[in-house]
Amino acid sequence: MNKSYYLETYGCQMNVADSELIEKLLHSEGYKQTDQMEKADAIFVNTCAIRDHAEQKVHSRLGLFNRVKRENPGVIIGVLGCMAQNLKDDILTNKPYVDIILGPDGYRRLPEYLKRNNKKKHIVDTKLSRYEVYDDLFPSRKEGINAWVSIMRGCDKFCTFCIVPFTRGRERSRSIDSIIAEVSQAVSDGFVEITLLGQNVNSYQFNSIGFTQLLEAVSEVKGVQRIRYTSPHPQDVTEELLDIMASRNNICNSIHFPLQSGSDRILKRMNRTYTQNHFLAQVTMMRDKIPHIGISTDIIVGFPGETETDFQETLNVMNEVQFNSAFTFKYSGRPFTKAVEYPDHISENVKQERLERLIQLQKQHTLNKNSDLIGTAQPVLIEKESKKSSSHWAGRTDTNKWVTFKKESTKIKQTVDVDILKTSGISLHGEIS
Numbered sequence: 022m023n024k025s026y027y028l029e030t031y032g033c034q035m036n037v038a039d040s041e042l043i044e045k046l047l048h049s050e051g052y053k054q055t056d057q058m059e060k061a062d063a064i065f066v067n068t069c070a071i072r073d074h075a076e077q078k079v080h081s082r083l084g085l086f087n088r089v090k091r092e093n094p095g096v097i098i099g100v101l102g103c104m105a106q107n108l109k110d111d112i113l114t115n116k117p118y119v120d121i122i123l124g125p126d127g128y129r130r131l132p133e134y135l136k137r138n139n140k141k142k143h144i145v146d147t148k149l150s151r152y153e154v155y156d157d158l159f160p161s162r163k164e165g166i167n168a169w170v171s172i173m174r175g176c177d178k179f180c181t182f183c184i185v186p187f188t189r190g191r192e193r194s195r196s197i198d199s200i201i202a203e204v205s206q207a208v209s210d211g212f213v214e215i216t217l218l219g220q221n222v223n224s225y226q227f228n229s230i231g232f233t234q235l236l237e238a239v240s241e242v243k244g245v246q247r248i249r250y251t252s253p254h255p256q257d258v259t260e261e262l263l264d265i266m267a268s269r270n271n272i273c274n275s276i277h278f279p280l281q282s283g284s285d286r287i288l289k290r291m292n293r294t295y296t297q298n299h300f301l302a303q304v305t306m307m308r309d310k311i312p313h314i315g316i317s318t319d320i321i322v323g324f325p326g327e328t329e330t331d332f333q334e335t336l337n338v339m340n341e342v343q344f345n346s347a348f349t350f351k352y353s354g355r356p357f358t359k360a361v362e363y364p365d366h367i368s369e370n371v372k373q374e375r376l377e378r379l380i381q382l383q384k385q386h387t388l389n390k391n392s393d394l395i396g397t398a399q400p401v402l403i404e405k406e407s408k409k410s411s412s413h414w415a416g417r418t419d420t421n422k423w424v425t426f427k428k429e430s431t432k433i434k435q436t437v438d439v440d441i442l443k444t445s446g447i448s449l450h451g452e453i454s
């Protein structure tokens with residue numbers, strides 16, 4: 022059998038990792054990947070529902086897939102992942118050309134559905150599971166530096182803005198044995214950086230093993246040059262976790278630490294379970310333990326009821342912490358969530374204006390943080406050739422910043438010390454020490 026599939030992936034790294042699982046399942050059915058959707062036997066889109074904008078993008082792609090299907094009526098169209106969960110009714114009523122709708126816990130059944138597909142009836146499977154962690158199913162990875170390794174699925178935190186607990190279901194952790202086996206496999210396949218993934222990685226719990234012990238075990242796998250993880254919840258970052266990070270050379274001095282808002286009143290309405298003071302105390306603890314730790318964050322502006330004073334509190338925290346980088350979002354009302362029912366939504370104009378101020382401030386902080394590195398030597402993992410020059414490499418510091426420098430006689434996947442000489446925009450330039 023010589024069937025081919027075309028797959029597009031939207032959303033977070035978890036979705037990228039899920040797509041690698043899906044590809045593994047498709048390969049074991051004899052499907053081959055193609056970049057040409059017009060020639061594919063099956064077109065899949067792995068979707069994201071986190072904000073309305075992400076959904077709109079998928080809707081527009083589906084319009085295109087529909088046109089492809091008119092030319093090639095035999096093609097199977099599958100909507101996978103978070104949006105399948107969320108929008109199955111809409112798809113069933115308005116998008117009859119979609120053949121398979123499959124939520125994030127149903128991927129194992131995809132091969133069966135491909136065989137069963139009879140063109141007359143849609144297949145809809147959005148059942149969430151309390152147990153599915155795809156423990157025994159190792160992803161099909163393309164060559165590269167970094168391997169995403171999913172350690173848990175779902176979320177039980179129920180932040181009031183977030184759709185994830187509804188699209189990905191209850192929190193569950195994967196066994197440490199299968200995580201370590203997958204990490205070892207990734208290393209023998211040539212990957213040198215491992216990023217542990219979960220909606221709330223520090224809620225990881227398998228029997229008596231928590232996230233800190235898991236991280237320690239991963240750092241002992243031979244050949245792992247770098248370990249990153251995303252994302253922890255600010256409430257659960259402990260001293261023990263930071264001690265392990267500080268004591269292991271191959272765990273990066275870098276943490277993604279989502280603030281969401283700096284105002285206690287808004288944090289409470291978001292059900293974020295920490296206060297501004299607690300967040301700042303956590304940052305102080307991190308910097309005490311790991312002085313040059315790189316801290317990135319996520320911030321939402323225009324959450325329902327956010328006043329100018331609340332927004333100022335967010336700017337204050339940003340000024341205090343000076344994040345290395347920030348993903349910034351306008352609040353987007355999501356179905357099923359508590360916040361979408363709040364009566365005091367903020368106008369689009371105000372959201373936009375606050376977002377712009379936030380981005381401006383973060384830009385300054387990012388530039389300041391980058392300039393602080395001039396004159397220092399940083400360990401850099403060489404990842405690829407610089408886009409601008411074939412005689413230069415591009416690699417990342419362990420605090421996650423891109424640096425370019427002359428190749429000399431080094432090669433990809435090597436870690437070298439680089440003297441940082443100058444910055445331009447958000448990138449750094451240097452030379453091998």
Ligand code: 5AD
Binds near residue numbers: 279350352
């Ligand atoms: N609106 C805007 N941003 C959101 N996020 C999650 N839900 C929403 C929403 N409804 C952001 C949060 C989270 C990141 C992955 O996406 O900042 O940390």
Ligand code: SF4
Binds near residue numbers: 178179183220254
């Ligand atoms: Fe969403 Fe909050 Fe869970 Fe993160 S912790 S996935 S923001 S509910």
